[in-house]
Amino acid sequence: MVIQKSGKRVFFNWVIRIILLAAGLVTLLPFLYVVALSLLSEQEFTSRGLVIPSRPTLDNYVMFLKWGTKIKDAYGATFFITIAGTAIALFATALLAYGIARQDLPGRKLINNLLVFTMFFGGGMIPTYMVIKSLGLLNTYWAIILPGALSVWNTMLMRTFFKQLPVELEESAVLDGASDFCIAFKIMFPLSKAAFATIGLFYAVGYWNEWYSALLYLNDAKMYPLQMALRDIITTNAAALDATKMASGIMQNRMPPSAVVKMTAIIFSVGPILLVYPFVQKYFVQGVMVGSLKG
Amino acid sequence: MQKPVTVRKKSFWIRVRRYWQIYLMMLPGLVLVLLFAYLPMAGLTMCFNDFNPILGIRGFWESEWVGFKWFEKFIDSFYFGRIMRNTLLINLAKLVCGFWVPIVFALLLNEERNVFFKKTVQTVSYMPYFISWVVTIALMDAIFSPTMGLVNNLRVAKGLSSIYFMGEQQYFYPMIIGSSIWKGFGWSSIIYLAAISGINTDMYEAAVIDGCGRLKQAWYITLPTIRPLIVMMLLLNIGGLLNSDFQQMFCYIGTNSSLYSIGDVIDTYVYRVGLTEFQLSFGAAVGLFRGVIALVLLAGSNWLVKRAGEDGLF
Numbered sequence: 001m002v003i004q005k006s007g008k009r010v011f012f013n014w015v016i017r018i019i020l021l022a023a024g025l026v027t028l029l030p031f032l033y034v035v036a037l038s039l040l041s042e043q044e045f046t047s048r049g050l051v052i053p054s055r056p057t058l059d060n061y062v063m064f065l066k067w068g069t070k071i072k073d074a075y076g077a078t079f080f081i082t083i084a085g086t087a088i089a090l091f092a093t094a095l096l097a098y099g100i101a102r103q104d105l106p107g108r109k110l111i112n113n114l115l116v117f118t119m120f121f122g123g124g125m126i127p128t129y130m131v132i133k134s135l136g137l138l139n140t141y142w143a144i145i146l147p148g149a150l151s152v153w154n155t156m157l158m159r160t161f162f163k164q165l166p167v168e169l170e171e172s173a174v175l176d177g178a179s180d181f182c183i184a185f186k187i188m189f190p191l192s193k194a195a196f197a198t199i200g201l202f203y204a205v206g207y208w209n210e211w212y213s214a215l216l217y218l219n220d221a222k223m224y225p226l227q228m229a230l231r232d233i234i235t236t237n238a239a240a241l242d243a244t245k246m247a248s249g250i251m252q253n254r255m256p257p258s259a260v261v262k263m264t265a266i267i268f269s270v271g272p273i274l275l276v277y278p279f280v281q282k283y284f285v286q287g288v289m290v291g292s293l294k295g
Numbered sequence: 296m297q298k299p300v301t302v303r304k305k306s307f308w309i310r311v312r313r314y315w316q317i318y319l320m321m322l323p324g325l326v327l328v329l330l331f332a333y334l335p336m337a338g339l340t341m342c343f344n345d346f347n348p349i350l351g352i353r354g355f356w357e358s359e360w361v362g363f364k365w366f367e368k369f370i371d372s373f374y375f376g377r378i379m380r381n382t383l384l385i386n387l388a389k390l391v392c393g394f395w396v397p398i399v400f401a402l403l404l405n406e407e408r409n410v411f412f413k414k415t416v417q418t419v420s421y422m423p424y425f426i427s428w429v430v431t432i433a434l435m436d437a438i439f440s441p442t443m444g445l446v447n448n449l450r451v452a453k454g455l456s457s458i459y460f461m462g463e464q465q466y467f468y469p470m471i472i473g474s475s476i477w478k479g480f481g482w483s484s485i486i487y488l489a490a491i492s493g494i495n496t497d498m499y500e501a502a503v504i505d506g507c508g509r510l511k512q513a514w515y516i517t518l519p520t521i522r523p524l525i526v527m528m529l530l531l532n533i534g535g536l537l538n539s540d541f542q543q544m545f546c547y548i549g550t551n552s553s554l555y556s557i558g559d560v561i562d563t564y565v566y567r568v569g570l571t572e573f574q575l576s577f578g579a580a581v582g583l584f585r586g587v588i589a590l591v592l593l594a595g596s597n598w599l600v601k602r603a604g605e606d607g608l609f
Contacts, residue, residue, distance in 0.1 A: 031422075131352065
């Protein structure tokens with residue numbers, strides 16, 4: 001009886017483990033495949049069916065970088081948007097979150113409700129576009145940075161972080177005659193480094209991946225950030241190419257020459273995120289955990 | 296004991312003055328919210344007038360009023376049925392096929408005893424959440440493309456013909472739903488996992504003594520305990536039934552006109568009429584139509600849930 005039960009348990013464990021392994025592999029597979037393709041030489045790629053490169057080469061990477069100023073400009077734009085955006089967003093978010101975390105602040109409820117309401121209703125694409133146009137932000141990077149600089153969700157996360165700090169800290173600082181500025185910048189913020197790291201990372205990833213605002217608010221293709229530039233290379237072209245290849249029936253034996261370069265383009269756009277991701281993912285998870293405690 | 300009483304008696308404005316530094320600190324954030332959330336909301340007046348872009352922001356109020364003209368135009372238009380149907384069907388399909396996946400994933404992770412393996416699977420599964428839709432669709436293309444895709448390579452190696460998975464209507468739903476799940480299941484599981492790990496282990500011990508296996512433990516203890524969270528997530532999802540994922544649809548469909556008839560959703564339509572055809576008021580009205588229905592859906596399902604005796608969202 002006992003033996004039978006433990007046998008069943010072992011079996012059950014393996015079923016679970018296999019499902020989890022499958023989930024992990026399905027998630028990882030596209031990335032691995034793209035990396036493998038990007039390391040293929042053009043010739044090897046044309047002999048189809050090969051997934052693991054026999055002689056890995058970095059040719060595609062070199063070729064991709066030689067593509068001229070477009071990619072360099074796109075990287076520059078994305079770095080500017082990510083760095084400036086994250087700094088501004090973190091500043092505005094932390095200060096606002098600190099305010100609504102103060103239980104004693106008059107009007108705290110009202111401000112809180114104003115923020116929460118925007119999570120369920122908004123002006124929508126067109127009125128927002130008109131506002132940004134009227135503010136003279138069209139065709140500037142501020143049109144990408146500023147509208148994204150105050151995520152209400154992140155503000156609520158940050159507020160929860162601040163609320164977890166002991167109130168006594170504040171109270172004793174008030175008794176010592178510290179000003180509110182002093183309490184925020186010298187006591188509360190230095191104690192919330194983990195919160196700043198978490199929220200800062202959320203913003204940084206958001207700005208890095210941003211292309212929607214660029215699509216709407218930038219007319220000049222020369223200004224495109226990375227994701228938009230890559231969208232031109234990898235999605236639109238791929239679909240159009242495939243369609244024509246399919247139609248003309250030549251795709252069976254001849255590949256579009258830029259296919260492996262496209263794979264390299266994908267790697268260039270996700271590479272920086274995936275490189276830092278394993279080291280910072282615990283902060284992301286922490287952020288969600290804190291958020292779920294609130295509810 | 297005297298002091299708090301006098302503090303409370305102070306007038307509202309004196310208390311406000313005492314906190315001026317905090318208000319000053321909140322100002323940048325509040326300005327951003329007012330400019331980019333509330334000003335566009337005020338701009339929804341353009342749904343009821345014939346917005347004149349030359350007037351700039353004043354056009355929100357000073358254009359010629361036309362009442363519900365744009366809403367009528369939308370409801371009477373050929374596109375109304377099509378995009379409403381597409382939006383609802385796509386989101387319902389995503390909800391039915393995808394909602395339970397993170398819950399099951401969290402339950403499975405919770406059963407895994409090997410900490411290293413568990414952490415590795417978790418870390419990998421969160422990854423797609425951090426890449427953009429542009430890249431996600433590009434990855435799909437790498438897997439499913441007829442010319443270089445892994446799937447078609449395997450098909451050809453087996454002597455089958457290539458299929459243009461991302462271009463044909465019959466594969467549209469599996470592709471859209473699959474990519475949504477792929478991108479989000481790991482990340483969404485975190486919140487369930489957090490709730491599960493907070494469950495008191497005494498209950499499981501009692502259940503084991505009563506002879507419950509692990510399936511029964513999951514069914515009779517874990518799921519009922521996290522039910523409020525599941526209900527809340529479901530509510531949020533229902534509120535988002537009309538919030539089709541613009542980024543996903545826009546990247547997926549691209550210039551492939553053969554997918555318009557089943558893939559055209561409210562958001563892509565708003566973008567098209569509003570910002571490429573510059574029918575600004577009309578586009579805004581379609582957007583407002585969606586926003587209001589979404590709000591009604593959310594409030595309605597919240598009311599239903601509360602009537603059924605669960606905790607609502609508000």
